[in-house]
Amino acid sequence: MSVITTRREGDVLIVTADSPPVNALGAAVRQGLIDAIAEAEGDDAVKAVIIIAAGRTFFAGADITEFGKPLAEPSLPTVCDRIEACAKPVVAAIHGTALGGGLEVALACHYRIAVPSARLGLPEVKLGIIPGAGGTQRLPRVVGVEAATPIVVTGSPVGAAKAQAIGLVDRLAGETTLAADALALAQEIIGKPRPVSSERRDRLGQNDAQAITEYRTKNARKLAGFEAPEAAFEALTAASELSFADGMAREGELFHRLLAGDQSRALRHVFFAERAAAKVDGVAAGTTPAAIGSVGILGAGTMGGGIAMNFLSAGVPVTILEREQAALDRGVATIRRNYEATAAKGRMTPDDVERAMRLLTPTLNLEDLANCDLVIEAVFELMAIKKDVFRRLDATIKKDAILATNTSFLNVDEIAAITSRPENVIGLHFFSPANVMKLLEVVRGEKTADQVLVTAMALAKKIGKVAVVSGVCHGFIGNRMLVPRQDQADALVLEGASPAEVDQVLLDFGFPMGPFQMTDLAGMDIGWDPEKTASSTVREILCEMGRLGQKSGAGYYDYDASRKRTPSDVVGKVIRDFATAHNIPQRSIGRDEILERLLYPLVNEGSLILEEGMAQRASDIDIVWLNGYGWPAYTGGPMFWADTVGLDTVVAGLRRHADKIDGLRISSLLEKKAAAGERFNA
Known part of the structure; x- marks a missing residue:
């Protein structure tokens, strides 16, 4: 079956993309679009063209399977130029998302119509590159530099209503009538002048440079260290100051320079690593998640309240337990205050706040959690307390419920052993503040059932977390690796x-x-x-x-x-x-030694975690540190960074500093890979 099909509807040619799951702009799709435009131009009966997509979305971007491979012709810039040059008006009919190359195709069309739920954006900076098919040149010509800048520089999409307000979308369709509404628009514009994005200058102005400078200054801290946003500013400046042809040449130079750079390689690694983290090894085929219709949480403090907000925001009812009324009232008030602060920033409506709060049931009674499908404890980090809590939970909560501990260090298997259902016990290590931090370490106990693990991963996705599976070891993945870094930080200050x-x-x-x-x-x-x-x-x-x-x-x-x-x-x-x-002589210590002693032992601990089977893959460790510990994304995470530095360099550094690193045990996996010239991430 062809990924691009055409059919006539009166004097309008309907070009339909059907390349599941997201209509990625692979080589066959690109060639199909070229052929469809040629068909339209060669048929005198065709007066207008509509490009629309079957399935759940318009073109959602490039074909990720082509990353790192020689690009097959026709290139996306060629496709966009061909669409824009069509002598007959072309309408982009957008539903789902128009992202990256998808938006570049839409910008090359002469008109754009979208359903209200559609989202449009240029997320390339998140992969360490900029749009390479005219996105940085056509977008500012269509919406103006000021409106284009945040879209290109942050990679964050805009909704259809915002897109219409800034001039990116010409008309909103009915949510279920996109095809008919696009046809009506196409028939309406027949015989009228075609708005050609590349030829427009009406949205460019004398204040463009100032708008770019102000945005760069305002967001300097957030963008620090990232090369792609800086290149995006350069490309937007080119759009404002140069001809379209010269601007495209500048965009191309910047795109190819970034594509070949370390940051793009690192950020593309992150992109694939996040997807890999969702795949769980060793689970029986066909295992499906259990339905979680309600959640109980023990503890209404900072952590418990933050955990509760994740589920409330996802529409899951929560019963939250405290020992004393004052603590319970404080916790509920904090949850409401956090939601109201979010609403004050325009990220929620007052109705959204009330909707979330109505899902919250505060209680002092453990029995009120008896019928919850999942219960998470967020009590004091002491094994005796955890065991007592789980003993009571096991006696009170329905037998098929999942019991989860939010421990950050303690042995999940030891906690599970106190219950009569160790197969239903799992670790869910949220990071503080739990309603903000994206990471969730899902700790798989020795007896944790496959369905319980799969349920936890599905639930993490539902509440917007990036989940990584860890085995049971002290500190799991992230905190275990943090310990040697902190030990070396403490040692370094004592040494000078x-x-x-x-x-x-x-x-x-x-x-x-x-x-x-x-x-x-x-x-x-x-x-x-x-x-x-x-x-x-x-x-x-x-x-x-x-x-x-x-x-x-x-x-x-x-x-x-x-x-x-x-x-x-x-x-x-x-x-x-x-x-x-303590007879520790002090001396001047150089920056290189400080960096090596802070990060090399951390990488070594990550390798030990892999060696022991506590993490499924090196990229999972990267995801933990990127989402939970502030590791800079543009270096790809600790294990990818070590690959970039060279594992032989890391091993040599560990040996050089061995006398200053108490208890150092260099990972045999690390030594083996270093000796063989291998990497953690293939």
């Missing part, structure tokens, strides 16, 4: 680097914050017991001094009223005195 120097190395690498900033933000006193304190670490001494982090105005740094940080002389002296007392 300041907390600010250590943090700055990771900031320059692309992390949003360094280890000491992170500790100050979270609170120095997490895990600190003032009754048992013994001045055994620098952190413990600082806690004894009342330096508990940002919340107390002092931690590793000093903070002013606006929480602006400055290095602390007091902390510097505490560190020097502690080092002297």
